[in-house]
Amino acid sequence: MKFVLASALLLLMVSCETVVKNTKLSGPVFGTSYSVLYDSEVNYQPQFDSLFAVLNKSMSTYIPTSDISKINRNEDSLVDGHFENVFNTSKTIYKATQGAFDPTIGALVNAWDFGPGGKIMNLDSLKIDSLMLSVGFDKVTLKNHIINKPKEAFIDFNAIAKGYGVDVIGRFLESKKIKNYLVEIGGEIRIRGINAEKQAPWKVGVEQPHFDGTQSILKGITVKDEAMATSGTYRKFKVDENGNKYAHIINTQTGYPSKTNLLSISVIASDCMTADAYATAFKAMGLDKIKTFLESHPELKVFLIFENDQHEFETLSLNGFPEA
Secondary structure, rough: OHHHHHHHHHHHEEEEEEEEEOOEEEEEEOOOEEEEEEOOOOOHHHHHHHHHHHHHHOOOOOOOHHHHHHHHHOOEEEEEHHHHHHHHHHHHHHHOOOOOOOOOEHHHHHHHOOOOOOOOOOHHHHHHHHHOOOHHHHOOOEEEOOOEOOOOOOOOOOOHHHHHHHHHHHHHHHHOOOOOOEEEEEEEEEOOOOOOOOOOOEEEEEEEEOOOOOOOOOEEEEOOOOEOOOEEEEOOOEEOOOOEEEEEEOOOOOOEEEOOOOEEEEEOOOHHHHHHHHHHHHHOOOHHHHHHHHHOOOOEEEEEEEEOOOEEEEEEEOOOOOOO
């Protein structure tokens, strides 16, 4: 009897010791919200807040005193390591996509009233052509922590910086020897390890497009040691007096909002910065060019939701994007 009781107590003690609780931290950031789950009892909220503040000071076009805002006003400003990381990755993806991803399209983003400021009233082809003269990330250089650019060029990292912020938080957790975590900012996600509390792989949802602002999940997928970002037009768009919808993704070749049947693009990559940038680039490239591009980029897994000729939703998984 004593042996049985002792065994039961031992089993109870072992069970208690192996119970893992995730810490969940969340809040507002970058004009959206963040959520972080990780298998540690340590509260890293102050560190997260400090990292977010550093990133905002470096690259937020919505903060007049940020480094990028000063650069866009052609004021002298040394850039930090975060800025340089995003700049260099942007250069790589700009070249790989032949300019489909271009952070200097910011002036047109503003002109079409999708950015932090600079909306142009009565925007016409002449004004667009004039703004396009300053577009081209190949015209911008970085040397000795100093950015050189055309005077009228407006740099906007909003299509990549959110993903980079996800990576920064993830790498901070890794620096604290945390192997199991999920970091999410505004729908962009980085995952490592498993959900230790459930002792199961992390599962995330791919949204069904809804133009009325409602939310629902099209399918859930399992992701491990990767990152995912999504770009779509079903939330952020404008409608003119004639009922025409304008997507917030500006075509870097024309200066006009993208006209495409693609509604949502989800990209899985090794890091969220890369996934974020390619999700934006693919929105401007279109279905056929995406297919061709991915033939030589097997490291990118892509899920597309688009509207066919009958105005019905269709989906397409490329390069082994996970099934439900």
